[in-house]
Amino acid sequence: MDLTLSPREEEFRDELRGWLTDNHPGEEPPADPEQFDFRRAWQRRLNERGWAGLSWPEAYGGAGATLVEQAIFYEEIARSGAPPMANVLGLAMGGPTVIAHGDEAQKDRYLSPILSADEIWCQGFSEPDSGSDLASLKTRAVRSGDEWIVTGQKVWTTMARQSKWCMLVARTDAEVPKHRGLSYFLMDMEQDGVDIRPLRQITGEAEFNELFIEEARIPHANIIGGQDNGWAVAITTLMHERAGLAFALQVGIQIALRELVAAARESGAAVDPVVRQRLAQLYIEAQALRLNAYRGLTATMKRGAPGPEGSLGKWHWAEVNQALTELALDLAGARAQLGDDQWAYRFLRARGNSIEGGTTEILKNIVAERVLGLPRAK
Amino acid sequence: MDFDLSDDQRTIKRTAREFLSARYRLDEVRRLALEEPDGFTSAQWEEIAALGWPELADPEQGLGTVELAVVSEELGYALAPSPLQSTWAATALLAAGGRSDALADGRRGTVAMWDADQVGEPDAPTLSTEQDGTLTGFKLAVPDAGFADVLVVTATGGRHFLVEAKAPGVTIVPSGSIDPTRRLFDVTLAGVSGELLDAEPHAFGRAWHSIAIATAAESVGVAERAMEMSVAYAKERQQFGRPIGTYQAVSHRCAQMLLEVEGARSLVYWAAWALDSEPETASVAASAAKAYASDCGSRVTGSAIQVHGGIGFTWEHDLQFFFKRAAALAHHHGDARWHRDQVAEAVLGA
Numbered sequence: 001m002d003l004t005l006s007p008r009e010e011e012f013r014d015e016l017r018g019w020l021t022d023n024h025p026g027e028e029p030p031a032d033p034e035q036f037d038f039r040r041a042w043q044r045r046l047n048e049r050g051w052a053g054l055s056w057p058e059a060y061g062g063a064g065a066t067l068v069e070q071a072i073f074y075e076e077i078a079r080s081g082a083p084p085m086a087n088v089l090g091l092a093m094g095g096p097t098v099i100a101h102g103d104e105a106q107k108d109r110y111l112s113p114i115l116s117a118d119e120i121w122c123q124g125f126s127e128p129d130s131g132s133d134l135a136s137l138k139t140r141a142v143r144s145g146d147e148w149i150v151t152g153q154k155v156w157t158t159m160a161r162q163s164k165w166c167m168l169v170a171r172t173d174a175e176v177p178k179h180r181g182l183s184y185f186l187m188d189m190e191q192d193g194v195d196i197r198p199l200r201q202i203t204g205e206a207e208f209n210e211l212f213i214e215e216a217r218i219p220h221a222n223i224i225g226g227q228d229n230g231w232a233v234a235i236t237t238l239m240h241e242r243a244g245l246a247f248a249l250q251v252g253i254q255i256a257l258r259e260l261v262a263a264a265r266e267s268g269a270a271v272d273p274v275v276r277q278r279l280a281q282l283y284i285e286a287q288a289l290r291l292n293a294y295r296g297l298t299a300t301m302k303r304g305a306p307g308p309e310g311s312l313g314k315w316h317w318a319e320v321n322q323a324l325t326e327l328a329l330d331l332a333g334a335r336a337q338l339g340d341d342q343w344a345y346r347f348l349r350a351r352g353n354s355i356e357g358g359t360t361e362i363l364k365n366i367v368a369e370r371v372l373g374l375p376r377a378k
Numbered sequence: 379m380d381f382d383l384s385d386d387q388r389t390i391k392r393t394a395r396e397f398l399s400a401r402y403r404l405d406e407v408r409r410l411a412l413e414e415p416d417g418f419t420s421a422q423w424e425e426i427a428a429l430g431w432p433e434l435a436d437p438e439q440g441l442g443t444v445e446l447a448v449v450s451e452e453l454g455y456a457l458a459p460s461p462l463q464s465t466w467a468a469t470a471l472l473a474a475g476g477r478s479d480a481l482a483d484g485r486r487g488t489v490a491m492w493d494a495d496q497v498g499e500p501d502a503p504t505l506s507t508e509q510d511g512t513l514t515g516f517k518l519a520v521p522d523a524g525f526a527d528v529l530v531v532t533a534t535g536g537r538h539f540l541v542e543a544k545a546p547g548v549t550i551v552p553s554g555s556i557d558p559t560r561r562l563f564d565v566t567l568a569g570v571s572g573e574l575l576d577a578e579p580h581a582f583g584r585a586w587h588s589i590a591i592a593t594a595a596e597s598v599g600v601a602e603r604a605m606e607m608s609v610a611y612a613k614e615r616q617q618f619g620r621p622i623g624t625y626q627a628v629s630h631r632c633a634q635m636l637l638e639v640e641g642a643r644s645l646v647y648w649a650a651w652a653l654d655s656e657p658e659t660a661s662v663a664a665s666a667a668k669a670y671a672s673d674c675g676s677r678v679t680g681s682a683i684q685v686h687g688g689i690g691f692t693w694e695h696d697l698q699f700f701f702k703r704a705a706a707l708a709h710h711h712g713d714a715r716w717h718r719d720q721v722a723e724a725v726l727g728a
Contacts, residue, residue, distance in 0.1 A: 001382060001647065003656070284718070288645055291641075292641065371633075371636060372609045377629070
């Protein structure tokens, strides 16, 4: 057991830290389109250094970094206050999915523009009637020569407006059980059949969109992983979403907690015994999140898969972030009613944490069935 | 970066699991708890002493705090009634004062820390010395004192006294104990001469952290076993024609147990590692581990009773011992509230 960095890992951290000091892009603009352009420029600068596709194999333009190096990267980026890269979904989900399931032609075509942010990616999985029960989705694809004609509706699509490619799961065979009749398409967003409408959320902003798809056309060659094999490919994407994010999420909590401690000191609330108990509990849970993430990294490197603690991160993170933002609001006292500061925004946004990327209920089902081996609910 | 037990530590854990599970089947735990006067037999203690386990709490003996935590976890998993945990506490403090020899040859020790007028602040004992330097006062809830050879008695000013249990003026009588697997005693001191242990405050601090970590580790083991019993029962018990584990009200309760057990285990291993390798973090880590593991032990064993339904509430079911052991451990050496206060002090300042 050793929770310190090896000399090689330390070297990587120091190099990254130094590079971030020299190349930090500064404060990002508050809103699009300037914010998107800013993040795209930032991604390109990282890509020139070979760090945009940090986890990708070197053969595909990545850095082939170890899991610990990826963890260090997330921590240092967060610590420096640098913005996220523009093509978040392409880098974290799309690229790894193409690398795992795509053919050579697809790898040649799609991977490089993801890294350079020349082509942005979005995700078309959830539908209004298919949230947790993703495999029940109704968007239909019908073969017509070398193309598929797609009609349906998708929801919770981030960055739809900037995106070139949508990772779209659609039903290609309605005659077989629901998991078997799905295919995973890359749909060109720049066509008449795709109508994008912003979806306004509880915070008032429109971070997500709805996609109304009316006879959109997708070449047959744009299926990833084979016709009717979309469920397995989609699972790869979702696993990458959960694995890659788990570490970044806990880093976000550490930073938010530091801000909250500073706020408590400033307001004088830090002497209140009840506040002290709640803050200490948050600190402890944030440590548990961090340590479980480390344990997951070690287990994945040694045995190829995280242990039981790996299934808990996203669910636990959502609970901690909700508790943290609730305490932040309580610290504001009467001013909390005004809802005019960043904590009020975070308090509202946190309600989505236990829903997005797998609801807490679905994650508990997964833990109960796959980790504890309890019988499946019928 | 390697947050995992080493091969040697795994071997120690497996050996401890095998040793304890062979000797402390749950019917034996029940017999010891309810029928054996001291709650353990001298043959059992001699075997544990022969393994060298009591010395795990002595940093001079070569093994580390992670090894101590691993064996303590298994002690909790087996629910073994044994004066080992109390002897560890005494060993850690005596070693800090350079007197671990007082427990040589399998002698047993314990720590007398709770004054009658002070119940909850382990770092603020009220017992003070008389003008002639002797100790007069009363300590409650002293684990295993009735069969200890040596007591470490805490007193004002951060002082620790080595007191022979058979010294003149020491009276030890059994008191109640919510946990039938660990006997508690009232200790009355009347003009007792004790030996003031001499150590840097820092050395005593380290000892107290190791005691908190070992206690937290025991809670993790208790909780893990209660979780396993719950999962097994949820697979087997049928109601409305299907296993109760198919109901999410039950399965999600079990998933919650895993969240707490794994979180507590990570915190305990972190604290144990930090105590030996990153001393500047050890204090906050030990309190974080003890606070979280105390809550985890109480909640998981309580939740286990709920999963079992009526049978879990009966005297004949073994869950009672897990629930009671967890409740007692939660209050040993500072409860969750006190340890959270220590964390708050480290994070927020006084």
